[in-house]
Amino acid sequence: MPRFSANLSMLFTELPFLERFEAAAAAGFEGVEFLFPYDYEPSDLAARLKANGLTQVLFNLHAGNWEAGERGISIYPNLVSEFRESVARAVRYAKVLDCKQLHCLAGTAPAGADHRAMRKTYVENLTFAARALADEGMTLLIEAINTRDVPNYFLNSTAKAADILESVGAPNLRLQYDVYHMQIMEGDLAPTIDKYLSHIAHVQIADTPGRHEPGTGEINFPFIFDHLDKIGYRGWVGCEYKPSTSTYGSLAWLRAL
Numbered sequence: 001m002p003r004f005s006a007n008l009s010m011l012f013t014e015l016p017f018l019e020r021f022e023a024a025a026a027a028g029f030e031g032v033e034f035l036f037p038y039d040y041e042p043s044d045l046a047a048r049l050k051a052n053g054l055t056q057v058l059f060n061l062h063a064g065n066w067e068a069g070e071r072g073i074s075i076y077p078n079l080v081s082e083f084r085e086s087v088a089r090a091v092r093y094a095k096v097l098d099c100k101q102l103h104c105l106a107g108t109a110p111a112g113a114d115h116r117a118m119r120k121t122y123v124e125n126l127t128f129a130a131r132a133l134a135d136e137g138m139t140l141l142i143e144a145i146n147t148r149d150v151p152n153y154f155l156n157s158t159a160k161a162a163d164i165l166e167s168v169g170a171p172n173l174r175l176q177y178d179v180y181h182m183q184i185m186e187g188d189l190a191p192t193i194d195k196y197l198s199h200i201a202h203v204q205i206a207d208t209p210g211r212h213e214p215g216t217g218e219i220n221f222p223f224i225f226d227h228l229d230k231i232g233y234r235g236w237v238g239c240e241y242k243p244s245t246s247t248y249g250s251l252a253w254l255r256a257l
Contacts, residue, residue, distance in 0.1 A: 158186065179219060
C-alpha cells in the first residue's frame with residue numbers, strides 16, 4: 001500500500017490550521033503537505049510536526065497573489081528577482097521543517113503572451129532553484145495542472161513537464177504527478193505513470209469530477225494504488241482533495257485499505 005500524506009490545505013478544514021496536524025495524525029497519516037507555510041513561524045510548524053510524529057512531505061514556493069487567482073511566478077521575465085527571493089525563503093522554512101521536497105508552480109500564460117520568453121525564463125528559474133535546493137539536499141518538483149480549473153496554466157501535460165525536466169537537466173528536479181489533473185487533461189493514467197516513473201518523485205490524488213475523495217468519481221483508485229505498488233513506486237501519495245462530506249467521513253476509502 002502506498003504511503004499517504006494529508007494535504008492540510010484541503011483536509012481537516014473543519015479545524016484551525018495548526019490543529020490539523022494532530023487531526024491528521026489521529027486519522028492515521030504519517031506525513032502532511034500543504035500549499036504554503038508563510039503565514040506561520042517555521043518553529044511553530046516544526047513543533048506541531050514533532051508533537052504528532054509527522055513528516056513534512058512538501059509545500060509550495062511562493063506563487064503570487066493566490067486569492068487573486070495567481071498560480072505561480074516562475075515563468076514571468078519581470079519577476080525573476082522576486083522568484084529568487086522566494087526560493088531563499090522556501091529553503092529557510094524547509095530546513096526548519098526538515099522538508100526535502102518543494103513544489104514550484106509555473107503560472108498562467110494569457111492569450112497573446114510570449115510563450116518562448118516564458119519558457120526560457122521558466123527553465124532559467126528552475127535551473128537556479130534546483131541548484132539552490134541541491135546545496136541543501138532537497139528536491140524541486142514541477143506539476144502539470146489542468147486548464148479547466150486553472151485556465152491558461154503554462155505547464156499542462158506530462159509530456160511538456162518531461163520536456164522541461166530534460167531542458168533543465170538537474171538530477172534533483174522531478175515530477176509531481178497529480179492523478180486528478182492528468183485524468184482531466186490526458187487520461188491513460190497507468191501507462192503514463194509507467195512511462196515517466198523515473199521522473200516521478202511525488203503523486204497526488206483526487207477523483208473527478210468534483211475533486212473529491214477516491215470512490216466518488218470515475219477513477220479506479222484500487223487499481224491505481226495496486227499499480228503503484230506493482231511498479232515499485234516508493235514516494236508519498238498526497239491526498240489533495242475536497243472532502244464531499246466531513247474530512248473523517250471522506251476517509252472511508254483509506255480505512256478500507
